[in-house]
Amino acid sequence: MQILMTKAAYGRVADRLPASAPHAEVVTAVSADTYECNGRPIAVEDIDPEVVWLSLDSFADGTLGHLFGRLMKTEAPRWTQIMAAGIDNPMFRSIMEKGVRISKSSAQATPIAEYVVAHALSLQLPIQAQADAQRRHAWERTPYRELGHTRWVLVGYGNIGHEIAKRIRPFGVHLTVVRRNPAPEPLADRVVGLADFRAAAAEADVVALACALNDETRGLCDEAFFRALKPGAILINIGRGGLVDEDALKSGLDRDQPAHAVLDVFATEPLPADSWFWDHPKVRVSAHTSNSGDGNLARGDDLFLENLRRYLAKEPLLNEADPSEVGLRLPERA
Secondary structure, X not given: OEEEEEHHXXXXXXXXXXXXXXXXXXEXXXXXXXXXXXXXXXXXXXXXXXXXXXXXXXXXXXXXXHHHHXXXXXXXXOEEEOOOOOOOOXXXXXXXXXXXXXXXXXXXXXXXXXXXXXXXXXXXXXXXXHHHHHHOOOOOOOOOOOHHHOEEEEEOOOHHHHHXXXXXXXXXOEEEEEOOOOOOOOOOOEEEOHHHHHHHHOOOOEEEXXXXXXXXXXXXXXXXXXXXXXOOOEEEEOOOHHHEOHHHHHHXXXXXXXXXXXXXXXXXXXXXXXXXXXXXXXXXXXXXXXXXXXXXXXXXHHHHHHHHHHHHOOOOOOOEOOHHHHOOOOOOOO
């Protein structure tokens, strides 16, 4: 069996790989046009991997497109571990149309959850008011509503949503999870479907968007949503920019519906320099970087090796994507 990955990724897992795949032939992408097998150059026509690992470093070093090209041009690929948590990029539909299984990444869930919680707490606690008082040399009390008296609505409950819930529940918040399957969830006080999202959000102090962008969720936060939102609420979007009607958000901010918006994703990325978001006093902008924790590579390596073991043992894969997530029907399996 041949496995294709970046040279950097192989360097990180080489000593552990034999435990998962002792007989694998590893082909590494050294650069855009150069590949090696066992440390020696290999001709492109000899590359026909059954497994392709599209690791995070393939995006950073520019080899992602070439690994994707190899995957699409050869016949052997059966499974790929990707670096992304979401699969709305058209390349992933192309992969699944070819009949290749995809496992999504959960490596970024930890830093994204930390981003969400840190921003929410910094806006709910009177940190800015205390800093303002310090600048004025004013000895003032700064009363505030305790976190345990607040209500959160979390839209989406995949790996990211679960990590957010794990971090906020110890504060005693009331948590409503919005997802397709409204079955009970131990970390949530309530679980509802998308049809009940607006009613749940109307009671929320914090609404966090951690769901995929698809036909059901596009424009989820529209004019009607913002008009129903509790004045003073906080909106945090780490999902996709298309979840939010940005014009409706701008109008809502004028009414304090929401009072603050923390946005890591936008309809247009990179965000244009003349966008109103940059200078709006109620908006926090980050450049789709909530996932940039320093533990992503290590978690991604662990996930690939565990899924490789499962793949070879014919066990269920972690985070396997369903073809319906890219608009395809589930193929019949022998």
